[in-house]
Structure formats: C-alpha cells, structure tokens
Amino acid sequence: MSAFLRFEPMIESKEFPEGMHPLGSEEFTFKCHPGVSCFTVCCKNVELDLYPYDIIRLKKRLAIDSETFMRAHTELKKGANPYFPTVILKLVSAGQVRQCPFLTEQGCTVYEDRPTACRTYPLERAVDRNVERGLPKEFYFLTNHDYCKGHFEAQQNSVKQWIRSQHLEQYNQMNDRWAEVDTLFSSNPWKGEGSGGPTQQLAFMVCYDIDRFKEFTKVQRLLDHYRLNREQKKRIAGDDTKLLKFGFEWLKDILGGRSELIKK
Ligand code: SF4
Numbered sequence: 001m002s003a004f005l006r007f008e009p010m011i012e013s014k015e016f017p018e019g020m021h022p023l024g025s026e027e028f029t030f031k032c033h034p035g036v037s038c039f040t041v042c043c044k045n046v047e048l049d050l051y052p053y054d055i056i057r058l059k060k061r062l063a064i065d066s067e068t069f070m071r072a073h074t075e076l077k078k079g080a081n082p083y084f085p086t087v088i089l090k091l092v093s094a095g096q097v098r099q100c101p102f103l104t105e106q107g108c109t110v111y112e113d114r115p116t117a118c119r120t121y122p123l124e125r126a127v128d129r130n131v132e133r134g135l136p137k138e139f140y141f142l143t144n145h146d147y148c149k150g151h152f153e154a155q156q157n158s159v160k161q162w163i164r165s166q167h168l169e170q171y172n173q174m175n176d177r178w179a180e181v182d183t184l185f186s187s188n189p190w191k192g193e194g195s196g197g198p199t200q201q202l203a204f205m206v207c208y209d210i211d212r213f214k215e216f217t218k219v220q221r222l223l224d225h226y227r228l229n230r231e232q233k234k235r236i237a238g239d240d241t242k243l244l245k246f247g248f249e250w251l252k253d254i255l256g257g258r259s260e261l262i263k264k
C-alpha cells in the first residue's frame, strides 16, 4: 500500500522511468485479503503521502476536525515540490516497527476512507498534466514489492475494474484538481515572501485545514466576492469536498493561475 501518485508531466512513453511501462488494457493478477501471509506488512515502516482530499475523508471518518487530525497524524517533509511541503502520515511505534496509526491486528480501521495511496496499490497513477496537450491523461503502472504476496493470487484485474472496485474515481478527480494547484505552487507564486510566509500559510490552510478555511470563508465573506448564486454558496458552505474545490479555485485566482471563478 505504499503506492504513490506522480504528478509530473510525462509527454511521451519514452519519458517513463526506466523499467516502467503503463498498463493500458493489459490485465494483472492481484488480490489482497486477510489470508495472505503478508497481511498488513505494507502498513508498517511505510512513507505515505497524504493529499488534501485524503485529509477530508480521514478526519470525517475519525470525527475530528482537520486541525486536530493534522497535529495528531501528519508530518511535513520536503518532497518533489521545492516551494510547498509534502504532507505524510505520522507512524506510531509498535514494538520494533513503526506502523500506520489506523492499523490493528484485524487490519485497517479506516478502510472505507483509506488514503489514495492505499487504495491505488498495487497500481501507481501518473498524470500527464501538460496543459498544452489538452486534457490531462492518466497512466497506471504495476508495482511489485517482494514482500507483497498479493501478486501470486489468481484474481485477474483490469485497470478499469481496479479503479471501480477501489472507489478511486472521486479520489482521482479531487487529486487531479490538487495536482493543478500543486503545479501552481511549484512556480513559487509566493510573491517574494518565500516558503512559510503568510501567503503560503494561507494556501496550506486551504489545502490541509478545511475546518479553519470554512471559518475563514465565513469571516471574510469570500463567497460573496464571486459570481455564485445562493444555492451554490449553500452547497459550498455545507460540504467539505465542495469547499475544497472552491478553495483550489480561489488559490488559483489569487496566485495568478487560471481559475474557474468569476469575480463580481
Ligand atoms: S490507512 Fe489502512 S490501508 Fe493505509 S496504511 Fe493505514 S492501515 Fe494500512
């Protein structure tokens, strides 16, 4: 379950990392279930990136607010984007190992809301987000870790079946929106403030602290600055996912990106 998404633009198949070939319509054998000898191995000593939509799902699952979730369960690291931190899951100690805080002997306790990386595995998703080439194009690769015995199970899967069975559609949709914003962040749009400055902190709040952003939206009457009808405003104010989508568009607007929002 240590799969990851890649958001780098990859234009031609010859640019895929060496040894990695996109799956296309090819099938792959894989099944993960409590009977495999490696059950839960992949939830230990893992480095797991968390995306903004992952946070919304997990904090709702745990019935805590986003700030509490971020403090309790995440860490920041320097990732691929030099101008914005990467958020990773904070592991907990269990004997000799460090493991996911949501893991028990019975398995994953947040299964229906598990993060993108866990549900995408054993696939990895890459998105060609080169805007000049039109709509983003997605590619899937098969990972194969020695410890993972799921590959020896007989179940045949196509990529399409995998996406459907793991309920990845909503995650992919939200992660593609996040990828656009992350691309904008990688252009260092912080207006000379540098990393950690007020604008970047604001952006971090939008992406990773949705409950605080909800409050901010209310206090600043942010929705009133854009052409949104009463129904749209109500939907955004009452739904974290819609608020996150609005937040992404708002960030694009204030940071000089191409936003769907229209100012009044
Ligand atoms: S969220 Fe669930 S599936 Fe993912 S690492 Fe944690 S226990 Fe494993």
Ligand code: SF4
Pocket: 001, 031, 032, 033, 036, 038, 039, 040, 041, 042, 043, 121, 147, 148, 149, 150, 151
């Ligand atoms: S089969 Fe693979 S994904 Fe499933 S528990 Fe084992 S290591 Fe994890």
